[in-house]
Amino acid sequence: MTAHTWSVPETEVVQSIRDHLDGRAGDPEGPPAVLATVVGVEGNAYRRPGAKMLLGADGEGVGAITAGCLEEDLASVAERIRETGTPEVVTYDLMDDDEDVWGLGVGCNGIIDVLLEPLTETYRPAVDAFETGHDVAVATVLDGGDGPLVRGDRAYYRPDDGTLRTPDGDPASDEWPAGLAGPAGDLAGRGRGDTLVFDTDGTTVEVFVDGVAAPTDLVVFGTGHDVGPVTELAANNDFRVTVVGFRGAVDLAERFPAADRTVTTAPGRLADEVRLDDRTHAVVMTHNFVDDRIVVEALLDAGVAYVGLMGPRERFEEMLEAFADEGRQFSESELAPLYTPVGLDLGGGSPYQIAHSIVAEVLAVSNDRDPGHLKEREGPIHERVDVGDDGGNGGNDGAGDGVDADAPTQ
Amino acid sequence: MTAHTWSVPETEVVQSIRDHLDGRAGDPEGPPAVLATVVGVEGNAYRRPGAKMLLGADGEGVGAITAGCLEEDLASVAERIRETGTPEVVTYDLMDDDEDVWGLGVGCNGIIDVLLEPLTETYRPAVDAFETGHDVAVATVLDGGDGPLVRGDRAYYRPDDGTLRTPDGDPASDEWPAGLAGPAGDLAGRGRGDTLVFDTDGTTVEVFVDGVAAPTDLVVFGTGHDVGPVTELAANNDFRVTVVGFRGAVDLAERFPAADRTVTTAPGRLADEVRLDDRTHAVVMTHNFVDDRIVVEALLDAGVAYVGLMGPRERFEEMLEAFADEGRQFSESELAPLYTPVGLDLGGGSPYQIAHSIVAEVLAVSNDRDPGHLKEREGPIHERVDVGDDGGNGGNDGAGDGVDADAPTQ
Numbered sequence: 069m070t071a072h073t074w075s076v077p078e079t080e081v082v083q084s085i086r087d088h089l090d091g092r093a094g095d096p097e098g099p100p101a102v103l104a105t106v107v108g109v110e111g112n113a114y115r116r117p118g119a120k121m122l123l124g125a126d127g128e129g130v131g132a133i134t135a136g137c138l139e140e141d142l143a144s145v146a147e148r149i150r151e152t153g154t155p156e157v158v159t160y161d162l163m164d165d166d167e168d169v170w171g172l173g174v175g176c177n178g179i180i181d182v183l184l185e186p187l188t189e190t191y192r193p194a195v196d197a198f199e200t201g202h203d204v205a206v207a208t209v210l211d212g213g214d215g216p217l218v219r220g221d222r223a224y225y226r227p228d229d230g231t232l233r234t235p236d237g238d239p240a241s242d243e244w245p246a247g248l249a250g251p252a253g254d255l256a257g258r259g260r261g262d263t264l265v266f267d268t269d270g271t272t273v274e275v276f277v278d279g280v281a282a283p284t285d286l287v288v289f290g291t292g293h294d295v296g297p298v299t300e301l302a303a304n305n306d307f308r309v310t311v312v313g314f315r316g317a318v319d320l321a322e323r324f325p326a327a328d329r330t331v332t333t334a335p336g337r338l339a340d341e342v343r344l345d346d347r348t349h350a351v352v353m354t355h356n357f358v359d360d361r362i363v364v365e366a367l368l369d370a371g372v373a374y375v376g377l378m379g380p381r382e383r384f385e386e387m388l389e390a391f392a393d394e395g396r397q398f399s400e401s402e403l404a405p406l407y408t409p410v411g412l413d414l415g416g417g418s419p420y421q422i423a424h425s426i427v428a429e430v431l432a433v434s435n436d437r438d439p440g441h442l443k444e445r446e447g448p449i450h451e452r453v454d455v456g457d458d459g460g461n462g463g464n465d466g467a468g469d470g471v472d473a474d475a476p477t478q
Numbered sequence: 479m480t481a482h483t484w485s486v487p488e489t490e491v492v493q494s495i496r497d498h499l500d501g502r503a504g505d506p507e508g509p510p511a512v513l514a515t516v517v518g519v520e521g522n523a524y525r526r527p528g529a530k531m532l533l534g535a536d537g538e539g540v541g542a543i544t545a546g547c548l549e550e551d552l553a554s555v556a557e558r559i560r561e562t563g564t565p566e567v568v569t570y571d572l573m574d575d576d577e578d579v580w581g582l583g584v585g586c587n588g589i590i591d592v593l594l595e596p597l598t599e600t601y602r603p604a605v606d607a608f609e610t611g612h613d614v615a616v617a618t619v620l621d622g623g624d625g626p627l628v629r630g631d632r633a634y635y636r637p638d639d640g641t642l643r644t645p646d647g648d649p650a651s652d653e654w655p656a657g658l659a660g661p662a663g664d665l666a667g668r669g670r671g672d673t674l675v676f677d678t679d680g681t682t683v684e685v686f687v688d689g690v691a692a693p694t695d696l697v698v699f700g701t702g703h704d705v706g707p708v709t710e711l712a713a714n715n716d717f718r719v720t721v722v723g724f725r726g727a728v729d730l731a732e733r734f735p736a737a738d739r740t741v742t743t744a745p746g747r748l749a750d751e752v753r754l755d756d757r758t759h760a761v762v763m764t765h766n767f768v769d770d771r772i773v774v775e776a777l778l779d780a781g782v783a784y785v786g787l788m789g790p791r792e793r794f795e796e797m798l799e800a801f802a803d804e805g806r807q808f809s810e811s812e813l814a815p816l817y818t819p820v821g822l823d824l825g826g827g828s829p830y831q832i833a834h835s836i837v838a839e840v841l842a843v844s845n846d847r848d849p850g851h852l853k854e855r856e857g858p859i860h861e862r863v864d865v866g867d868d869g870g871n872g873g874n875d876g877a878g879d880g881v882d883a884d885a886p887t888q
Contacts, residue, residue: 078828116827132703132829293542304830381853409852412822414838415845417526417669418488419542420714428824428838429851435825439849441839442819443791 078306079198079283081131084122086195088187099125100186102146106133107157107210107263107276108181118261118278122187125150133182138162145184155185155220157210181263183210183276190222190235194280201282201308203227203259205252207244208278210263213271216243225252225277245273255279283308284434287342288327289363290353290378291317297423298351300326305427307349307434312342314359335362344370349430351410353378361387368402374433376410376426384408412439488716489608489693491541494532496605498597509535510596512556516543517567517620517686518591518673528671528688532597535560543592548572555594565595565630567620591673593620593686600632600645604690611692611718613637613669615662617654618688620673623681626653635662635687655683665689693718694844697752698737699773700763700788701727707833708761710736715837717759717844720752724769745772754780759840761820763788771797778812784843786820786836794818822849 087093088101106119121131121139123146132139138160145158161179185208197204209221223240225232225248232240232249245266255262259281266273286307288295295311302309303326311327313320320330333341335358344350350372352363360377364387367375377384384406391398411425412432432439497503498511516529531541531549533556542549548570555568571589595618607614619631633650635642635658642650642659655676665672669691676683696717698705705721712719713736721737723730730740743751745768754760760782762773770787774797777785787794794816801808821835822842842849 115829301834305826305834306828306831407851407853411852412838412842412849413847413852413855414841414849415847416715416841418716419525421716421841424711424715424834424838424841425852428822428834428849431824431826431831431834432822437823437825439822439824439838439851441817441849442821442823442835443817445823 078120078131079303079308081120081122082195082198084130085120085187085191086199088122088124089189089192089195094124094126099150100188101125102149102184103187103191104133104142104146105183105185105208105261105276105278106180107183107261108159108179110179116261117263117276118259134162134180138180142182142184149184149186153186155183157219158182158184183208185220193224193233193235193237194278197224197226197280198282201285203256203279203281205256206278206280207232207248207252208276209273210276211272211274213273215269215271215273217273225249225256227253227256245275248275248277252277252279257281285310285343285348286430287312287344287348287350288353289350289359290355291320291323292353292355294353294378294419294423296324296326297420298353298426299324301423301427302430303327305431307427307430310342312338314354335359335366338363338366339370344372346371346373348372349374349376349434351376351378351426351430353410357383357387361390364406365391365396368398368406371405373405374430375406376429377406377408378410378426380409407433488530488541489713489718491530491532492605492608494540495530495597495601496609498532498534499599499602499605504534504536509560510598511535512559512594513597513601514543514552514556515593515595515618515671515686515688516590517593517671518569518589520589526671527673527686528669544572544590548590548592552592552594559594559596563596565593567629568592568594593618595630603634603643603645603647604688607634607636607690608692611695613666613689613691615666616688616690617642617658617662618686619683620686621682621684623683625679625681625683627683633658635659635666637663637666655685658685658687662687662689667691695720695753695758696840697722697754697758697760698763699760699769700765701730701733702763702765704763704788704829704833706734706736707830708763708836709734711833711837712840713737715841717837717840722748722752724764745769745776748773748776749780754782756781756783758782759784759786759844761786761788761836761840763820767793767797771800774816775801775806778808778816782815784840785816786839787816787818788820788836790819817843 102123104121205225256279261278291313310329414425512533514531615635666689671688701723720739824835
């Protein structure tokens, strides 16, 4: 396992799962890959519930679920699962004093529960949702108690239509807890995972609900050299990036390999080529005043979530004057999604530093955060996910990462 | 020229200059590489004065000085400079309406002055300063007027000893303007460039003063997989990164190829192996409570500029209790450089997103910035560098990048 394994974006883990399902990775005739998912965390185990690692039969792993604390041990458990074909929940109690037990010299605190299961077609709807861009919650039974559900049974909740379905797309049976929908919808939208416990019909059912939020779309307008680092950093931060060039811009896919999609079109025909809606985030950096103006108008008209416009404030004031000359006025609320100069105030001046500050801003806005120092944030660092009386163990409770997305904005 | 060319960190441009000077790049017997430096900017030309590009005789370029606006044209000017051996200052007037003149479909606004010169040993002290870690200002004559100085004459100002020296290390002659030292010291410390005009002895001398600030040291403590993306992002953002591992950690250089240096030592022997002073920035992520505690104490005792400590706030409170048990108390001012949880509040939870937020914080602190949105910053976006009566044209005045490091903190 290399450092690279740990730094892969989440989107690459999903892509690897898809490759395995499609028979493009591993040996299609051989034993299945094993999917390991963090389903519970107490203490300093670093990754959140929902963090995933795919363990191929060839020993290759994609993703990581701790900072190297138990990935090697997981490989041997995966071997067993491949033989039995039966999902397991393995609990690791990582004590600070036992730091060298796992042989990597990396101390790891806390208790972590990991679900390991053979990767099968029952996971495909999650991959498809990620691809098509809708949120979904994957409900997986960890413990069926005395009831009919057994470990590994799976259903999908889609908040957009309020349905709970089997992996085949049929309505899920009544055996699934009725109280699942509410917290599942919440977790799906936030892309968080949590283990929920339901007491129904005299038995206790434990379900891990894994919110798979669709990746956020980032559209980058421009084809200059400065577009490269923005595209690369955004893709690594799990944005689905589209680069848009004008006037017959060529070789965009080759020049911006990190982009999921490249489009060459005319400024006036944007809406035909690129989906612009209230989930769209956009960075405008064509370095052409007229192009920028047409794009900004189209984005604001479409009510996108975020427009970062490169250039000094005076340039945008000129742009507003040009709009006014055409009789176009923007209200304060129409201008709210517009950020110019683009980026956080990090003080860097190199192209890479500017790209870093731009992507940091897009991250903060897309996560609805006030991008101050975490140390200055008020309120508790840990906050429980409220799942009513079902007794969820708290989406991020105890996860020791420094960046806790569950706490409130300052 | 590829997107990669544009995204190289500044440190790589310097490394390339060193390689050419040492005969490790290009043809040592052939024509010299040409160094292009932005010496003046008005309007939207994106890079700041001091931005550099090295144009090899083989047509290879490292770095970029605009977003693709005129790099191709520069190559042909460089060809001429190689033949004549004479430095030139070329002015480009890039009008928005003429966006396609440069053949790249990238609109570029404004006027940009570029000094092009054959790369010679006179530039070596700048490279050495970068390497050894002291600030320096490179003073290069753009126009000597009727006096003895001619275009391309060079001297170095070191703010730490207040000397102005020739490239050979001798004291510079009195022909250099006496008023140079003040603004040169200021620009050196901030790593900014500016063209200064001096009226002396009845003639007007124009000097470009290029502040080469030593790269900021970032020491990362830890060897987990999460160290990889932090190291990589920090190096790309021009930090000089040292990774420190404990207890015989091996293969660090191989595992963290982006690090400038890797060290394996014992927590108690830190000070022998790593320079810790008031310029040091450090991220502590060993995931081992005891190691973290020893490192944090050593860093705070050394009075470093920044300590980012990974982990939730409660963990640090535990650490403070452990210190107190040993009779060690920290005052509020001693704790001021400590940031925990580490990172800006960007809301991301993937390892890469966490690394992005950590490096964003280090950037902001090292540049003394309050890391809010640039659009919310009060005060003027553009601010002139005050160089007294010498009439500097303003370090960042008119540079159209979204991230203006000259304006005051909010």
